[in-house]
Amino acid sequence: MQVACYTAYGPPETIAFIEAPVPVPGPGEVLVRVRAAPVTAGDARLRSGKVPRGLGLLLRMVIGLRRPRVAPGWAFSGEVAALGREAGDWAVGQQVFGLTGFKGGAHREFLKIPSGGCLLPLPESLGAEEGAAFFFGGLTAAEFLIDRAQLAPGERLLVCGATGAVGGAAVQIGRHLGASVAATASPGNHALARKLGADSVTDYRGPPxxxxxxxxxxxxxxxxxxxxxxxxxPEGRLVLVTADLSGMLGAALRPRRDGRQVITGTSREDLPAMRRLLSLHQAGGYRPIVGPVLPFTDLVRAHALAEGFHKPGNIVVVMPERPISSLGTWQGS
Ligand SMILES: NC(=O)c1ccc[n+]([C@@H]2O[C@H](COP(=O)([O-])OP(=O)(O)OC[C@H]3O[C@@H](n4cnc5c(N)ncnc54)[C@H](OP(=O)(O)O)[C@@H]3O)[C@@H](O)[C@H]2O)c1
Structure with a gap:
């Protein structure tokens, strides 16, 4: 199977593809044949090492000083290809979607995941590409709006950057929670912001x-x-989804300012958060935005698009339709 890897911090061309054997699921593991996976702002940051000011050294201390020692790909949709022993109630052929999370590994044709890990059945309301685009942005928007900012019905929400992965989810979820939603976006994205539920849209390059x-x-x-x-x-909450070191320290040391609050941090990646987002979807409050769809072989181009920070929703790469016989054989344990 084809596996993407990072060879160095640097431009998208530092991504390489290697051939690897299809893995064998061990006890308690599910083997997923990946159908589609998002290429996110997070993927672009891990690959390039370009993070907000002051956080570069911290990133390298966590994921590798000389090169990113994580595998590309944070989320996926696909189908169960094989099961190890005691792999729970999953069934071969079942459509699924899930997260590999920070350690990555979704940009490959097959992946192993613990049966109790970040894996859910893909609902019929979502196709493979939407399943791939579902979690990145949606989890962040839900956690920051619901848990951290505690957005209440009737409140006024402003989403700055309203049509990307995080902002596009935030407009929908904010609207679903009963807030009025103002949005900022570049002019080409105003129609999309309105379609997502924004009551008003302005250009972020003009006056606020x-x-x-x-x-x-x-x-x-x-x-x-x-x-x-x-x-x-008064009592308003500012959520800095992206913050540099001084913004993070400021939010930690002085979260309350004249009765107002500054919130930052990272969002959770776990099954309860995934199930909550799925509930929002099933209640009509969230649908992932699928941006450009590219073949997996165009992963380098997908990274180049993602690091511009102007994409609608999530870019999705789609795996080749290779006959399973061409990929070698494996045996469940
Ligand atoms: N804290 C966390 O847990 C967390 C989680 C996920 C992502 N993030 C971070 O959140 C950021 C956005 O991620 P994403 O996946 O949503 O990115 P994205 O899909 O590339 O979307 C970026 C959005 O920002 C807008 N934008 C670009 N430049 C802007 C500017 N100068 N002023 C205002 N808006 C601007 C874009 O609007 P146009 O397209 O209309 O130009 C677009 O709507 C990234 O920095 C990412 O690293 C943080």
């Missing part, structure tokens, strides 16, 4: 929309406290 807002979701950290603070209502 008129506040006050109860919650501001600053997707790229472009407003920061200096830009967003004056737009916040």
């Amino acid at each position: 929309p008129e506040g006050p807002f109860d919650v501001i979701l600053d997707v790229m950290g472009a407003l920061g406290w200096a830009g967003a603070g004056p737009l916040l209502a």
Whole structure:
């Protein structure tokens, strides 16, 4: 099977493909044949090592000083190809979607995952590409809006950067929670922002929309406290989805400012959070946005698009339709 790997920190061309044997699922493991996988802002950051100011050394201390010692690919959709012993109630042929998470490994044709890991049956309401695009952005938007900012019905939400993976999910979830939603986007994305549920849309390169807002979701950290603070209502919450080191330290050391709150951090990647997002989808509150769809062999191009930070929703790469016989054989244990 084809497996993508990072060879160095650097441009998309540092991605290489290697041939590897199809893995054998061990006890308690599920072998998934990957059908589609997103190429996210997170993937682009891990590969390039380009993170917000002040966080570069920390990233390298966690994932590797000289090259990213994580495998490409954070999420996937596919089907169960084989089961190890005691692999729970999964069935061969079942459509699934899930997360490999921070350690990666979804950009390959087959992956092994613990049967009790971040894996769920793919609902009939989602195709393989939507399944791939489902979690990245959606989990972040749900956690920041619901758990951290506690957005309430009737509140005014501003989503800055409203049509990418995080912002596109936030507009939908905010609307579903009963907030009025103002959005910023580049002019070419205004129609999409409205379609997702924004009540008003302005260009983020112009003057900021008129506040006050109860919650501001600053997707790229472009407003920061200096830009967003004056737009916040008393007791308003600013969520910095992207923050540099000083923004993170500021939020940790001074989270409350004149009754208003600054929130930052990373979102959880676990089954309860995945199930909650699925419930939101089933209640009509969230549908993933599938951006450009490319073949897996175009992974380098997908990374180049992702690191521009102007894509709609999630880019998805689709695996080749190779006959299983051409991939060698394996035996479940
Ligand atoms: N904290 C966490 O747990 C977490 C989780 C996921 C992602 N992130 C971070 O969140 C950021 C966004 O991720 P994503 O996947 O949503 O990215 P994305 O899909 O590339 O979307 C980026 C969005 O930001 C907008 N944008 C670009 N430049 C902007 C600017 N100068 N001012 C305002 N908006 C701007 C884009 O709008 P146009 O396309 O209209 O230009 C687009 O809507 C990344 O920095 C990522 O690393 C953090």
